[in-house]
Amino acid sequence: MQPAPQHLIRDMRSGDLATVVAIERNAHISPWGRISFEESLNQGHICRCIWQHQALLAYSVVQRIEDELHILNVVVTPSEQGQGWAHVLMNDIFTVAQNDRVKTVFLDVRESNTKAQSLYKKWGFGLLAVRKQYYRAPVANERENALVFMRTL
Ligand SMILES: CC(C)(COP(=O)(O)OP(=O)(O)OC[C@H]1O[C@@H](n2cnc3c(N)ncnc32)[C@H](O)[C@@H]1OP(=O)(O)O)[C@@H](O)C(=O)NCCC(=O)NCCS
Numbered sequence: 239m240q241p242a243p244q245h246l247i248r249d250m251r252s253g254d255l256a257t258v259v260a261i262e263r264n265a266h267i268s269p270w271g272r273i274s275f276e277e278s279l280n281q282g283h284i285c286r287c288i289w290q291h292q293a294l295l296a297y298s299v300v301q302r303i304e305d306e307l308h309i310l311n312v313v314v315t316p317s318e319q320g321q322g323w324a325h326v327l328m329n330d331i332f333t334v335a336q337n338d339r340v341k342t343v344f345l346d347v348r349e350s351n352t353k354a355q356s357l358y359k360k361w362g363f364g365l366l367a368v369r370k371q372y373y374r375a376p377v378a379n380e381r382e383n384a385l386v387f388m389r390t391l
Pocket residue numbers: 239240265266311312313314315318319320321322323324325326346347348351352353354356357358360
C-alpha cells in the first residue's frame with residue numbers, strides 16, 4: 239500500500255452523480271445506474287467520495303442495518319487504481335464502523351474479482367458463504383457465483 243497524497247473525503251451529493259455514474263460505467267462489469275445512487279442517497283446510505291485536485295477519484299456506498307454494515311459498492315476510477323485509494327476508502331468505512339459501534343461488516347463480491355477479494359482479505363474479511371449463480375456474467379446467458387465475505391469487529 240502506498241501512502242495516499244493529500245485528498246479530501248466527504249459525503250457524496252446529488253451534484254456528484256453525473257461523475258460517479260461515468261466512473262461506474264468505466265469501472266464495473268455490471269454498473270449501477272443513476273437511479274441506484276439516487277436511491278442510496280435518499281435512503282440515507284453512507285455514500286462517500288474521495289477528491290483530489292478537484293477530481294473525484296473513488297467512492298463507496300454502505301448500508302447500515304442495526305449493528306451491521308453492508309458494503310454495497312467500492313470503486314476507484316480505473317486510471318487511479320493501484321495507488322492505495324481503495325485502502326483509503328476501506329479505512330473511512332471502518333472509521334465509521336468503529337465510531338458507530340458496528341459489530342459485523344458484510345459484502346458480496348464476484349468470484350472472478352480476485353483484485354477486490356485480495357483487498358477485502360487484507361481488511362480482515364473471511365468467506366462466509368457462496369451464492370451460486372448470483373450475478374449475471376459478462377457472457378450472455380451465463381451466471382457467476384457471489385462470494386459473501388464477513389468481518390466482525
Ligand atoms: C477493487 C478496487 C476498488 C481496488 O482499487 P485500487 O485502487 O486498485 O486498490 P488499492 O491500490 O488501494 O489496493 C488495495 C488492494 O487491492 C488489491 N489489489 C489492487 N490491485 C491489484 C492487482 N492488480 N492484483 C491483485 N490485487 C490487487 C491488493 O490487495 C491491494 O493491496 P496492496 O496494495 O496492499 O497489496 C478497484 O480495482 C475497482 O474499483 N474495481 C472495479 C470495481 C470493483 O470491482 N469493486 C469491488 C466490488 S465488490
